[in-house]
Amino acid sequence: MSRIFGAVCQNGYVVRDIHAAMDHWVKVIGVGPWYYIDRVKTDYFRHRGKASDVEMSIALANSGDLQIELIQQRNDAPSMYKEFLAAGREGLQHMSFWTRNYQALYDRALSLGYKVGHEGQIGGEQGRFAYFDTEAHPGTIIEISDISGSKGRFFERVRQEAQSWDGSDPIRDVKSR
Incomplete structure:
Protein backbone atom coordinates (compact mmCIF):
# COMPACT_ATOMS: atom_id res chain seq x y z
CA MET A 1 0.00 0.00 0.00
CA SER A 2 1.41 3.36 -1.02
CA ARG A 3 0.69 6.18 1.41
CA ILE A 4 0.45 8.48 -1.64
CA PHE A 5 -1.30 6.43 -4.31
CA GLY A 6 -3.12 3.59 -2.50
CA ALA A 7 -2.98 -0.07 -3.51
CA VAL A 8 -1.11 -1.36 -6.54
CA CYS A 9 -3.81 -2.54 -8.95
CA GLN A 10 -1.77 -3.50 -12.00
CA ASN A 11 1.72 -4.60 -12.98
CA GLY A 12 2.63 -3.56 -16.51
CA TYR A 13 5.14 -5.51 -18.59
CA ILE A 18 3.05 -9.84 -26.99
CA HIS A 19 1.80 -13.15 -28.41
CA ALA A 20 4.78 -15.03 -26.98
CA ALA A 21 4.26 -13.25 -23.66
CA MET A 22 0.56 -14.19 -23.50
CA ASP A 23 1.47 -17.77 -24.38
CA HIS A 24 4.01 -17.84 -21.53
CA TRP A 25 1.54 -16.47 -18.99
CA VAL A 26 -1.13 -19.00 -20.08
CA LYS A 27 1.03 -22.14 -20.40
CA VAL A 28 3.75 -21.59 -17.79
CA ILE A 29 2.06 -19.46 -15.15
CA GLY A 30 -1.59 -20.41 -15.77
CA VAL A 31 -2.94 -16.84 -15.82
CA GLY A 32 -5.78 -15.88 -18.14
CA PRO A 33 -7.94 -15.31 -20.00
CA TRP A 34 -6.18 -12.52 -21.86
CA TYR A 35 -8.14 -9.66 -23.40
CA TYR A 36 -6.06 -8.59 -26.39
CA ILE A 37 -6.35 -5.26 -28.21
CA ASP A 38 -4.26 -5.29 -31.37
CA ARG A 39 -4.09 -1.52 -31.85
CA VAL A 40 -5.12 0.69 -28.96
CA LYS A 41 -6.78 3.91 -30.08
CA THR A 42 -5.80 6.82 -27.87
CA ASP A 43 -7.61 10.16 -27.86
CA TYR A 44 -4.18 11.71 -27.33
CA PHE A 45 -0.74 10.64 -26.17
CA ARG A 46 2.05 12.94 -25.00
CA HIS A 47 5.63 11.97 -24.24
CA ARG A 48 7.53 14.45 -22.10
CA GLY A 49 4.99 17.14 -22.98
CA LYS A 50 5.01 16.64 -26.76
CA ALA A 51 2.41 14.87 -28.88
CA SER A 52 3.45 11.36 -29.91
CA ASP A 53 1.73 9.01 -32.35
CA VAL A 54 2.54 5.89 -30.37
CA GLU A 55 1.01 2.65 -31.65
CA MET A 56 0.70 -0.22 -29.21
CA SER A 57 -0.96 -3.52 -28.58
CA ILE A 58 -2.02 -4.48 -25.08
CA ALA A 59 -3.28 -7.58 -23.33
CA LEU A 60 -4.97 -7.69 -19.92
CA ALA A 61 -5.58 -10.54 -17.49
CA ASN A 62 -5.94 -10.85 -13.75
CA SER A 63 -4.27 -12.93 -11.08
CA GLY A 64 -6.66 -12.44 -8.19
CA ASP A 65 -7.24 -8.73 -7.80
CA LEU A 66 -3.94 -7.82 -9.48
CA GLN A 67 -4.25 -7.00 -13.16
CA ILE A 68 -1.37 -7.96 -15.44
CA GLU A 69 -0.88 -5.77 -18.51
CA LEU A 70 1.34 -6.66 -21.45
CA ILE A 71 2.35 -3.84 -23.82
CA GLN A 72 4.08 -4.11 -27.17
CA GLN A 73 4.87 -0.84 -28.91
CA ARG A 74 4.33 -1.22 -32.66
CA ASN A 75 6.26 1.83 -33.94
CA ASP A 76 9.23 4.04 -33.07
CA ALA A 77 7.25 6.99 -31.69
CA PRO A 78 8.62 8.51 -28.48
CA SER A 79 7.33 6.85 -25.29
CA MET A 80 8.54 5.50 -21.98
CA TYR A 81 7.92 2.02 -23.42
CA LYS A 82 10.41 2.70 -26.21
CA GLU A 83 12.93 4.12 -23.70
CA PHE A 84 12.58 1.00 -21.55
CA LEU A 85 13.27 -1.33 -24.48
CA ALA A 86 16.09 0.88 -25.82
CA ALA A 87 17.81 0.53 -22.43
CA GLY A 88 17.96 -3.23 -23.09
CA ARG A 89 15.11 -4.10 -20.78
CA GLU A 90 12.01 -6.19 -21.21
CA GLY A 91 9.54 -7.13 -18.49
CA LEU A 92 8.04 -5.30 -15.54
CA GLN A 93 8.06 -1.59 -16.41
CA HIS A 94 5.41 -0.02 -14.21
CA MET A 95 2.92 -0.44 -11.42
CA SER A 96 -0.44 1.22 -11.73
CA PHE A 97 -2.65 2.80 -9.13
CA TRP A 98 -6.31 3.28 -10.04
CA THR A 99 -8.54 6.12 -8.97
CA ARG A 100 -12.04 7.44 -9.42
CA ASN A 101 -10.76 10.93 -8.56
CA TYR A 102 -8.04 11.21 -11.19
CA GLN A 103 -7.51 14.98 -11.24
CA ALA A 104 -7.04 15.18 -7.47
CA LEU A 105 -4.45 12.37 -7.49
CA TYR A 106 -2.71 13.82 -10.57
CA ASP A 107 -2.52 17.27 -8.94
CA ARG A 108 -1.27 15.77 -5.67
CA ALA A 109 1.51 13.88 -7.46
CA LEU A 110 2.60 17.05 -9.27
CA SER A 111 2.53 19.03 -6.00
CA LEU A 112 4.86 16.42 -4.47
CA GLY A 113 7.37 16.91 -7.29
CA TYR A 114 6.51 14.00 -9.58
CA LYS A 115 7.19 14.66 -13.27
CA VAL A 116 5.04 13.26 -16.07
CA GLY A 117 6.98 11.02 -18.47
CA HIS A 118 4.04 10.27 -20.70
CA GLU A 119 0.30 10.55 -20.49
CA GLY A 120 -2.78 10.04 -22.57
CA GLN A 121 -6.45 9.31 -22.75
CA ILE A 122 -8.53 6.42 -24.06
CA GLY A 123 -12.28 6.65 -24.56
CA GLY A 124 -12.88 10.14 -23.22
CA GLU A 125 -11.94 12.15 -20.17
CA GLN A 126 -12.65 9.27 -17.77
CA GLY A 127 -9.95 7.24 -19.52
CA ARG A 128 -6.96 9.39 -18.60
CA PHE A 129 -3.63 7.92 -17.51
CA ALA A 130 -0.22 9.29 -16.59
CA TYR A 131 3.15 7.65 -16.09
CA PHE A 132 5.45 9.51 -13.72
CA ASP A 133 9.18 9.49 -14.34
CA THR A 134 10.01 7.58 -11.15
CA GLU A 135 12.17 4.73 -12.37
CA ALA A 136 15.02 4.24 -9.89
CA HIS A 137 15.39 0.69 -11.20
CA PRO A 138 13.42 -1.32 -13.78
CA GLY A 139 9.78 -1.78 -12.90
CA THR A 140 9.31 1.20 -10.62
CA ILE A 141 7.57 3.67 -12.91
CA ILE A 142 4.31 4.80 -11.34
CA GLU A 143 1.16 5.00 -13.44
CA ILE A 144 -2.13 6.45 -12.31
CA SER A 145 -5.25 5.54 -14.24
CA ASP A 146 -8.78 6.90 -14.13
CA ILE A 147 -11.26 4.05 -13.71
CA SER A 148 -14.38 6.16 -13.17
CA GLY A 149 -15.72 5.46 -16.68
CA SER A 150 -15.94 2.59 -19.16
CA LYS A 151 -12.30 1.57 -18.62
CA GLY A 152 -13.08 0.76 -14.99
CA ARG A 153 -16.08 -1.35 -15.99
CA PHE A 154 -13.93 -3.22 -18.54
CA PHE A 155 -11.20 -3.84 -15.95
CA GLU A 156 -13.83 -5.27 -13.58
CA ARG A 157 -15.06 -7.62 -16.32
CA VAL A 158 -11.49 -8.85 -16.90
CA ARG A 159 -11.13 -9.50 -13.14
CA GLN A 160 -14.44 -11.37 -12.90
CA GLU A 161 -13.69 -13.56 -15.93
CA ALA A 162 -10.35 -14.58 -14.41
CA GLN A 163 -12.04 -15.82 -11.22
CA SER A 164 -13.87 -18.62 -13.00
CA TRP A 165 -11.54 -19.20 -15.95
CA ASP A 166 -11.22 -22.89 -16.79
CA GLY A 167 -8.33 -22.56 -19.25
CA SER A 168 -10.50 -22.43 -22.37
CA ASP A 169 -10.45 -19.55 -24.86
CA PRO A 170 -7.22 -18.13 -23.41
CA ILE A 171 -6.85 -15.18 -25.84
CA ARG A 172 -9.90 -13.00 -26.46
CA ASP A 173 -9.66 -10.32 -29.14
CA VAL A 174 -11.16 -6.97 -28.21
CA LYS A 175 -11.84 -4.27 -30.77
CA SER A 176 -10.11 -1.06 -29.77
CA ARG A 177 -12.48 1.54 -28.42
Whole structure:
Protein backbone atom coordinates (compact mmCIF):
# COMPACT_ATOMS: atom_id res chain seq x y z
CA MET A 1 0.00 0.00 0.00
CA SER A 2 1.41 3.36 -1.02
CA ARG A 3 0.69 6.18 1.41
CA ILE A 4 0.45 8.48 -1.64
CA PHE A 5 -1.30 6.43 -4.31
CA GLY A 6 -3.12 3.59 -2.50
CA ALA A 7 -2.98 -0.07 -3.51
CA VAL A 8 -1.11 -1.36 -6.54
CA CYS A 9 -3.81 -2.54 -8.95
CA GLN A 10 -1.77 -3.50 -12.00
CA ASN A 11 1.72 -4.60 -12.98
CA GLY A 12 2.63 -3.56 -16.51
CA TYR A 13 5.14 -5.51 -18.59
CA VAL A 14 6.68 -4.07 -21.74
CA VAL A 15 7.47 -6.90 -24.15
CA ARG A 16 8.89 -7.31 -27.64
CA ASP A 17 6.47 -10.11 -28.61
CA ILE A 18 3.05 -9.84 -26.99
CA HIS A 19 1.80 -13.15 -28.41
CA ALA A 20 4.78 -15.03 -26.98
CA ALA A 21 4.26 -13.25 -23.66
CA MET A 22 0.56 -14.19 -23.50
CA ASP A 23 1.47 -17.77 -24.38
CA HIS A 24 4.01 -17.84 -21.53
CA TRP A 25 1.54 -16.47 -18.99
CA VAL A 26 -1.13 -19.00 -20.08
CA LYS A 27 1.03 -22.14 -20.40
CA VAL A 28 3.75 -21.59 -17.79
CA ILE A 29 2.06 -19.46 -15.15
CA GLY A 30 -1.59 -20.41 -15.77
CA VAL A 31 -2.94 -16.84 -15.82
CA GLY A 32 -5.78 -15.88 -18.14
CA PRO A 33 -7.94 -15.31 -20.00
CA TRP A 34 -6.18 -12.52 -21.86
CA TYR A 35 -8.14 -9.66 -23.40
CA TYR A 36 -6.06 -8.59 -26.39
CA ILE A 37 -6.35 -5.26 -28.21
CA ASP A 38 -4.26 -5.29 -31.37
CA ARG A 39 -4.09 -1.52 -31.85
CA VAL A 40 -5.12 0.69 -28.96
CA LYS A 41 -6.78 3.91 -30.08
CA THR A 42 -5.80 6.82 -27.87
CA ASP A 43 -7.61 10.16 -27.86
CA TYR A 44 -4.18 11.71 -27.33
CA PHE A 45 -0.74 10.64 -26.17
CA ARG A 46 2.05 12.94 -25.00
CA HIS A 47 5.63 11.97 -24.24
CA ARG A 48 7.53 14.45 -22.10
CA GLY A 49 4.99 17.14 -22.98
CA LYS A 50 5.01 16.64 -26.76
CA ALA A 51 2.41 14.87 -28.88
CA SER A 52 3.45 11.36 -29.91
CA ASP A 53 1.73 9.01 -32.35
CA VAL A 54 2.54 5.89 -30.37
CA GLU A 55 1.01 2.65 -31.65
CA MET A 56 0.70 -0.22 -29.21
CA SER A 57 -0.96 -3.52 -28.58
CA ILE A 58 -2.02 -4.48 -25.08
CA ALA A 59 -3.28 -7.58 -23.33
CA LEU A 60 -4.97 -7.69 -19.92
CA ALA A 61 -5.58 -10.54 -17.49
CA ASN A 62 -5.94 -10.85 -13.75
CA SER A 63 -4.27 -12.93 -11.08
CA GLY A 64 -6.66 -12.44 -8.19
CA ASP A 65 -7.24 -8.73 -7.80
CA LEU A 66 -3.94 -7.82 -9.48
CA GLN A 67 -4.25 -7.00 -13.16
CA ILE A 68 -1.37 -7.96 -15.44
CA GLU A 69 -0.88 -5.77 -18.51
CA LEU A 70 1.34 -6.66 -21.45
CA ILE A 71 2.35 -3.84 -23.82
CA GLN A 72 4.08 -4.11 -27.17
CA GLN A 73 4.87 -0.84 -28.91
CA ARG A 74 4.33 -1.22 -32.66
CA ASN A 75 6.26 1.83 -33.94
CA ASP A 76 9.23 4.04 -33.07
CA ALA A 77 7.25 6.99 -31.69
CA PRO A 78 8.62 8.51 -28.48
CA SER A 79 7.33 6.85 -25.29
CA MET A 80 8.54 5.50 -21.98
CA TYR A 81 7.92 2.02 -23.42
CA LYS A 82 10.41 2.70 -26.21
CA GLU A 83 12.93 4.12 -23.70
CA PHE A 84 12.58 1.00 -21.55
CA LEU A 85 13.27 -1.33 -24.48
CA ALA A 86 16.09 0.88 -25.82
CA ALA A 87 17.81 0.53 -22.43
CA GLY A 88 17.96 -3.23 -23.09
CA ARG A 89 15.11 -4.10 -20.78
CA GLU A 90 12.01 -6.19 -21.21
CA GLY A 91 9.54 -7.13 -18.49
CA LEU A 92 8.04 -5.30 -15.54
CA GLN A 93 8.06 -1.59 -16.41
CA HIS A 94 5.41 -0.02 -14.21
CA MET A 95 2.92 -0.44 -11.42
CA SER A 96 -0.44 1.22 -11.73
CA PHE A 97 -2.65 2.80 -9.13
CA TRP A 98 -6.31 3.28 -10.04
CA THR A 99 -8.54 6.12 -8.97
CA ARG A 100 -12.04 7.44 -9.42
CA ASN A 101 -10.76 10.93 -8.56
CA TYR A 102 -8.04 11.21 -11.19
CA GLN A 103 -7.51 14.98 -11.24
CA ALA A 104 -7.04 15.18 -7.47
CA LEU A 105 -4.45 12.37 -7.49
CA TYR A 106 -2.71 13.82 -10.57
CA ASP A 107 -2.52 17.27 -8.94
CA ARG A 108 -1.27 15.77 -5.67
CA ALA A 109 1.51 13.88 -7.46
CA LEU A 110 2.60 17.05 -9.27
CA SER A 111 2.53 19.03 -6.00
CA LEU A 112 4.86 16.42 -4.47
CA GLY A 113 7.37 16.91 -7.29
CA TYR A 114 6.51 14.00 -9.58
CA LYS A 115 7.19 14.66 -13.27
CA VAL A 116 5.04 13.26 -16.07
CA GLY A 117 6.98 11.02 -18.47
CA HIS A 118 4.04 10.27 -20.70
CA GLU A 119 0.30 10.55 -20.49
CA GLY A 120 -2.78 10.04 -22.57
CA GLN A 121 -6.45 9.31 -22.75
CA ILE A 122 -8.53 6.42 -24.06
CA GLY A 123 -12.28 6.65 -24.56
CA GLY A 124 -12.88 10.14 -23.22
CA GLU A 125 -11.94 12.15 -20.17
CA GLN A 126 -12.65 9.27 -17.77
CA GLY A 127 -9.95 7.24 -19.52
CA ARG A 128 -6.96 9.39 -18.60
CA PHE A 129 -3.63 7.92 -17.51
CA ALA A 130 -0.22 9.29 -16.59
CA TYR A 131 3.15 7.65 -16.09
CA PHE A 132 5.45 9.51 -13.72
CA ASP A 133 9.18 9.49 -14.34
CA THR A 134 10.01 7.58 -11.15
CA GLU A 135 12.17 4.73 -12.37
CA ALA A 136 15.02 4.24 -9.89
CA HIS A 137 15.39 0.69 -11.20
CA PRO A 138 13.42 -1.32 -13.78
CA GLY A 139 9.78 -1.78 -12.90
CA THR A 140 9.31 1.20 -10.62
CA ILE A 141 7.57 3.67 -12.91
CA ILE A 142 4.31 4.80 -11.34
CA GLU A 143 1.16 5.00 -13.44
CA ILE A 144 -2.13 6.45 -12.31
CA SER A 145 -5.25 5.54 -14.24
CA ASP A 146 -8.78 6.90 -14.13
CA ILE A 147 -11.26 4.05 -13.71
CA SER A 148 -14.38 6.16 -13.17
CA GLY A 149 -15.72 5.46 -16.68
CA SER A 150 -15.94 2.59 -19.16
CA LYS A 151 -12.30 1.57 -18.62
CA GLY A 152 -13.08 0.76 -14.99
CA ARG A 153 -16.08 -1.35 -15.99
CA PHE A 154 -13.93 -3.22 -18.54
CA PHE A 155 -11.20 -3.84 -15.95
CA GLU A 156 -13.83 -5.27 -13.58
CA ARG A 157 -15.06 -7.62 -16.32
CA VAL A 158 -11.49 -8.85 -16.90
CA ARG A 159 -11.13 -9.50 -13.14
CA GLN A 160 -14.44 -11.37 -12.90
CA GLU A 161 -13.69 -13.56 -15.93
CA ALA A 162 -10.35 -14.58 -14.41
CA GLN A 163 -12.04 -15.82 -11.22
CA SER A 164 -13.87 -18.62 -13.00
CA TRP A 165 -11.54 -19.20 -15.95
CA ASP A 166 -11.22 -22.89 -16.79
CA GLY A 167 -8.33 -22.56 -19.25
CA SER A 168 -10.50 -22.43 -22.37
CA ASP A 169 -10.45 -19.55 -24.86
CA PRO A 170 -7.22 -18.13 -23.41
CA ILE A 171 -6.85 -15.18 -25.84
CA ARG A 172 -9.90 -13.00 -26.46
CA ASP A 173 -9.66 -10.32 -29.14
CA VAL A 174 -11.16 -6.97 -28.21
CA LYS A 175 -11.84 -4.27 -30.77
CA SER A 176 -10.11 -1.06 -29.77
CA ARG A 177 -12.48 1.54 -28.42
